[in-house]
Amino acid sequence: MVEEARKYLQDIMAQVNGLYCILITDIDGVPLVKVSSDKTPEHATRPNFISTFRLAIDQGSKLGLGKTNTLICCYSQYQVVQMNKLPLIVSFVASDSCTTGHILALESQLDPIIEQLALVVGEA
Amino acid sequence: MGCCYSFFCKDDNSSQTGEANERTHLLIDPVSNNTNIQRVNSEDLLSRNSNTLPKKTDEQSALNRILQNTATNVIDVAALDSHNLQQHEYLERMKIYNIKVQQVLSNNKQLFTTRPNPVLQDIPNPDKVLNSDPVTIGDLNLIRSAVTAAAAAITDIRVDHKEDLVVPFGLNC
Numbered sequence: 001m002v003e004e005a006r007k008y009l010q011d012i013m014a015q016v017n018g019l020y021c022i023l024i025t026d027i028d029g030v031p032l033v034k035v036s037s038d039k040t041p042e043h044a045t046r047p048n049f050i051s052t053f054r055l056a057i058d059q060g061s062k063l064g065l066g067k068t069n070t071l072i073c074c075y076s077q078y079q080v081v082q083m084n085k086l087p088l089i090v091s092f093v094a095s096d097s098c099t100t101g102h103i104l105a106l107e108s109q110l111d112p113i114i115e116q117l118a119l120v121v122g123e124a
Numbered sequence: 125m126g127c128c129y130s131f132f133c134k135d136d137n138s139s140q141t142g143e144a145n146e147r148t149h150l151l152i153d154p155v156s157n158n159t160n161i162q163r164v165n166s167e168d169l170l171s172r173n174s175n176t177l178p179k180k181t182d183e184q185s186a187l188n189r190i191l192q193n194t195a196t197n198v199i200d201v202a203a204l205d206s207h208n209l210q211q212h213e214y215l216e217r218m219k220i221y222n223i224k225v226q227q228v229l230s231n232n233k234q235l236f237t238t239r240p241n242p243v244l245q246d247i248p249n250p251d252k253v254l255n256s257d258p259v260t261i262g263d264l265n266l267i268r269s270a271v272t273a274a275a276a277a278i279t280d281i282r283v284d285h286k287e288d289l290v291v292p293f294g295l296n297c
Contacts, residue, residue, distance in 0.1 A: 002225060026217070120224040
């Protein structure tokens, strides 16, 4: 069954040109489901890196601009988009030339799965 | 000093209760109310001295609250030490998640079978669809007459203007 889910995510990933990886993790960066291509930089999917999102949104919420929904980091070769789906974090790793808006548009397609996966973390 | 003390305490009291009483300042300027304050001071100090201990703890907790509020509101980048998971903890959690994800996903198979709004769909045997009989002339005529009647009905829809659009509301003049 996980294979089917992975296939589904692969299809979603293929919709966006330059998207290398979709990673659904818990708040500490422990992966629940992950699909990635060979081009994914290994460092970007490490739990140490993913879990810094939590610190960033905790501090960001103090700016008085409301809750942090999405964090977009653009690097010279890659971009990392992370979505706040507490208790989950959805991370996308893409090339720097990938259209960020396309990645953000995937949110609605992923929401039903994320809802279900959030139950896993809630139970654990 | 005593005057100051009582003045601030009194302010605290009034702000805590939030109610106006006979001692509430009507004017913010303390100079004009000076005599009044001193009278309040002596009374207040007497009553305060008797229960100094609970007040101290109150003060302490109030200070703690202020400290906590400040700590939560300040963006302290230096204190951002990420809590790293131990390797065994990480592997353990991954195992648990693997099992649970399997369970949850197998209960929700329809999530992956329904694709979001496909524009084109595959048909297994296209020759069957292409070879099927065309629509009969009778049906075609029926559809045409129904459509022309509907179109005529739609063009006949008109707004029948009977009353004023702007009506004086609630004015008896």
